[in-house]
Amino acid sequence: MKRIKILIFIVLLSVGFLFNGELYMLYLDNFQESCYQANFYTDIPTKKVSDDQIIQDFVQTGEKHDVDFFVVDQNIHSAYETETTIYGTKGALQHLASMGIKEGKHQSLFFGEAGVHCEAFKDVRDVTKFDTYYFVGDESKYGDIRSFKADLVDQYSGGFPKLEGSERETWLNLLSVWGLIFGLMLMVTLYSILYYKKETMVRIILGESLIRMFVRNAFADTACFSLLFLLLPQFLQPFSNVKFRISFVILLFVTFLAINVLLNALILRIDYKKDIAGGHDGRGLLRASYLLKIVTTVLVTLILAGNVVIIRDAYNLYRQKDFFEAHKDYSYYHTEYKLDNHLGKSDDDNTAMNHQFYQRFQNKALIYADLTGNLGETYPVILNNRKAIKEVKRQCQPIEQAISSATEDQIYVLIPSFISKKSQEYEYAKEMAGLYFDQNEYGEAKIITYNGDITLTAIHRYNEYETVQYENPIILFNNTIFRMNKDLTGYHWYYTFDTMYDISTQEWESFIREFQLEDQIISKSNVLDVYNHSWDMASRNMRMLLVLSIILLFLEMALIMFIIRLEYQFNAVEMALKKIHGYTLLNRNRRILKTTVFSSLVGILTALILSNILKMPGGVPLVLAGLLLLFLELAYILWRAKKIEKRTISSILKGERI
Template identity: 25%
Template structure:
C-alpha cells in the first residue's frame, strides 16, 4: 500500500509543479497590477514623456517609494522579451521575493518562453521604449498617495490602483488537494497495515518503535520525492511562483500524515485475532481508486502517445531544414503604432504583400501552409508556391506535372469524391494567381504519406494524405496582389541584412511604431526540437508512472482479496476450482470496468481533444491484457505461497 501511495504522490507532484510553472509564466503578464498599485499615463510629445520619467524617478526618491515599468516584445509568437525598468536594487529584491521575477528564461509547456531582463528605470527614456504607458509603485500607501499628488500636478496620470487579480488562489487550491490526497492515502495505508502491526505488537514489538519507524520513513520519502520531482520538472521548465508557500503547505501535509501514524497506538488485540476484518472497507475504496486510475492511465497514454507520435514525426524534417540555410521568418510586431486612416492589421498585411512581390526573385519566399481542413470529410488542403517544392518532392512525384500547367493539384485517390473544387479554386486565388486562363492539372496519388508544412507555432507540422495545391510556376507580371492571401508568419524569406534595412527604410517600420524581427529558420527549428525532446521526456515519465501505479493497485487488490476471502479461496482450490473460476469476480470486474472506461475515454476524449480512436482502442486493449497478465502472475504467486498458511492459520 505504501508503494501505491508514493506512486500516486509522484504523479500529483509532477502535475503540481508543472502547474506552478504555468502560473508563474502567466503571472509575468499580470503581477505588476495584481500585487502593486499601478498607474497609467499619457503625454503629448517626446519632451513631455522624458520629463514625466524624470519626475517619476525623482518623486520616488523624494517620497521613499520604489517603482518599476515593463516592456514586452513578442519575438515569434513563442518567445517574448520582457524588460523590467527598476529604480533600485531594493525593487529587484522585492520582485524576486514576492513574485520570483529575476533575470532568467522562464520556460513553459503551454504558454511559450519569456526572457526577463532588468534595466535601470531611466533607460526607458530611449526612443525604443516610447510606447510604455504605465508604472507600478512599491511602498507605503500614504507615501504613494503623496507621490501621486506630486505627479498629477503637471502630468496626466491615473490614480495608483490594483486592477488585476492574482493566481494565488489557484496554487493554494491545487496544493491543498495534493495535501488532502497525501493524508487520505496515508489513512488507507494505516487501515491496510494495522492488523499486521497489532499482531507484531502482541508478539512483543514496541509500539513506539513502530510509530517512530513509519513517521521517519514517511517523512524522508515524502520530502525526497518532493525535492527530486521539483528538480526534475524545473530542469525542463522554469518558474517557481509561491515557492515558499508551497513548501510550507506541503510540509503541513507531510506533518499531518505523520500524525496519522499515532493511531497505531490505539489497538484492540482481541479484534485483530478475530475474524473481524477492516480490509473490506479499504478494498472497496481501492476498487474505486483503481477505476479512476485506469481512466487516467488510458487517457494519459492516449494523449501523450499522440503527442509523441506527432512530435517525433516533426523531428524527421531536420535534413530538409538544414538545406534552408539563410532563410528566416519575418515578424512585424506592434510597439504602439502611429498609423492613421487604416487599421494596424491591414497596414501590416499590405507591407507583407509588397515585400512578397518586390523581393520575390531575390528572396525566393517559400509557402507551404495548411490552407483548409474539411472536418466533415476529413480532408486537409495544403497551399504550396513554386519555391515550396522542396517540402513535397520527397512524398509526391513532381515529374507527373505538365510543364504547361500553372497549378498542380495532388489528390489522394480515396478522397476523390470528397474534394470541394470550389475550395480548390479559392485557394489557387490566394496564391495570387487567379483562376482566369489558369491551367489546373489534377494528379491522383495512392498510399499513406505524411507531408510537412510550415506552422508558425512549432515551425513544422505533418499531415496525412493531404490535397496539395502546388503553384507550378510564378509569373510575377500576372501576380495579383489583391488576391494574394497568406499567414505571413508562415512564409520563409531568404533576405540579407541590406534588404532588411531597405524594407525598414522604405516602409518606415521604425517610425510607424512597428518592429521588424528576423527569426532564423534553422535556429527556430533547433529550439523547437530541443523543446520537443523535453516534452517527450516529460510525457514519457507521466506514462511510466501511470502504468506503474496501475500495476501496483492491481497487486494490492489481489492481496486484499486474499486477505478478505482467504479461507474461501483456499477451500475452492482444494475442491478443484480452476484459477479463473476461483477469482471470477476479480477478473470480470477488471475486464468490464476497463472496457467501460475505454469507451468513455474514447467518447469524452473525442469531443475534448480529438484523440485517435484506433490508438485509444489499441491502448485500452493493451492495458486490459497487461492487467490480466499481472493479475494471473500475482494470483499464482500468492496461491503457491499462501494457501497452506491460510488453512493452518485461519484469518492470520
C-alpha cells in the same frame, strides 16, 4: 505490521515529494502560459526609439492602468541545465513568487539544474529581443490589460491579450499522485485494523480499554505520519524542489490524517463471536480498494492522455529534423508598417509592400504553409508554391507522377486517391481552393488525385512558428507566377509569415531602404535556429513527462499489488479450491480482471467527459492512453497473481495464516 506500515509510508512519501520536484522542473518551462499574453514589436534597427524610452513607455502605462507584467528569457544550455531570467514589475515578481517561481538554483534528480533569476523590468537588458509580454491578473483584470495594450498598440503594434493555457494539468498531476499515495495509506490502515482484530479481542478480554486503544492508535499514527511528513522534505530538499505547491499537499495531508483517525475508529465496532474466531471480513476493504482504483484510473488516464499528446507532438517534431537541416540557409522574414507610423502608411500599403516582397523574391521562396483547421475541418491541407513543389516532386514519386502534365498559370488541388468524390474531404478541398484563389483571377482549380503515401512538413506562425509533419495531406499547388495585379484577399499573410526565403543580406537591406522600413516592424529568423529551439524545448518536456508518467504508473501498480494481496488474504480458501479443481489463471483471478476492465472502461468514459469539461486533450490520445494503461494493468495482474500463488497456495492448504 506497524513497522511495515511506516516503511510503506516513508517510501510513498518520498516518491510523492520527489514527484513534486520533477513536476516543478516541467512547470518552470511553461509557467508563463497560464498568464494573459500579448505581442509587442519593439525591435527597431535604427534605434530612433531607445531601450530606455521603450522601458519607460511600458512602465508608465502599467502604472497608469494598474497592470503588472513581465517578460521571460529562457535558455537551454544542455539537456540538464537551463536558465530562466524574468524581468517584471514589483507586483508581477511578487505574484510569480506566490506561484513558486523564486530566485535561485533548483535541483532535480533526473533533469539536472534550473536557474531562476528575477530582476526589475527597468533593468532589462536588450528589451527589443522580447516580443511576448505576460500580464498578472485573472479575468476581472482583463479590461485593464486591454487598456494597457490599447495605449501602446499604435507605437508597438501586435495583437490584443489572450490566454493560451492554464495550470489545470499541474493541479491534476498533484491531485493524482498525492491522492494515490494517501489513498494507498488509508487502505494500509484499514488492512492493519482487520489484521489485528483477533489480537484486539484478546486485549479486551484481558481488560484493556477499547477507547484507550483507539486513542493510542490514532495518536501514534498521527504523530508518526506528521513527523515523517515534516522531516522527509528537509532530507530530500538538497536533491529536488520537493516543496513545490506544498500548501496544497499539506491540505491533502490534513484531510488524510482526519480520514485516518476515522478509520481507526472502526476498532470500536466489535463482533465478539466473529472476531474472537479470527475471521476477517475484507469485503468492505476490497470494495473501497476497487473504488479507489476507479478514481485513480480516471485521473491517471487523463494525465497520460495529455502526456501522450505532448510526446506524440515531440516525436513529430523530431521527424522534421532532416527537412530543416536541408534548408539551413533559409530564413523567415517579417515586414510590417506600424499602425501609427510617421510615413502615413495604411493597411493597403502593408499589403502592397508584402506583395512586392514576395514578387521580387518568389524564385528564392519556399511555401509549405499549413492551412489545416480552416472552415472547421481537421484534414491536413498544405499550400505549396512552384519552387516548393519541385522539392516535393524529387522526394515523392506519387506527386511527380500526378503533376507530370501540369501547366503554368494554373492552380491545382492534389488529393490522395483514397478520398472519394462524394466525401466531405473532397468538397472541403474544393472550398479551400476557392477560398485562397479567386476563380475570377486564377480560373477554376484543377483537381488531381495522387496514389501512394507521402509525408510533408507544414509551417504556420501565430505567435511562434509551429511546424507539423503530415501524412497524405491535401495539397494546394500554386503553379502561377505571382504578379502585383492579383488580389490574394489575405493569402499574402501566408507567404509573409509562413514562407522560407534564401536571399542575401544585401537584398534584404536594399528592400528595407527602398520601402522605408528602417524604424518599422521587421525581423529575420533562420529556419534551422527556430527549429532547434523548438526541438530543445519539446525534447526536454518529453523526457520530463516520461519520468512523471513512470512515477504515476508505479503508484498505480502498487495499488494493484495491494488489491491482489487482499484477494489472496480474504478469499484464500476460494483461490486454493479453484487451483485444485483446475481453474486457469484467468478464471482464478476473474474478479480482479473483470473489475480492472470495468474500472478502466468507466475511467476512459469519465475521462472523456472531464476532458471536454476541463478543455484538456481528449479523443483518440485519451482512449489510447486508457487502453495502454489497461494492457499494462492486466499484464501486471497476471504476473503478480502467478507469483503470489506460488508463495501462498501451499500455506493456504496447510491452514496457515498468510
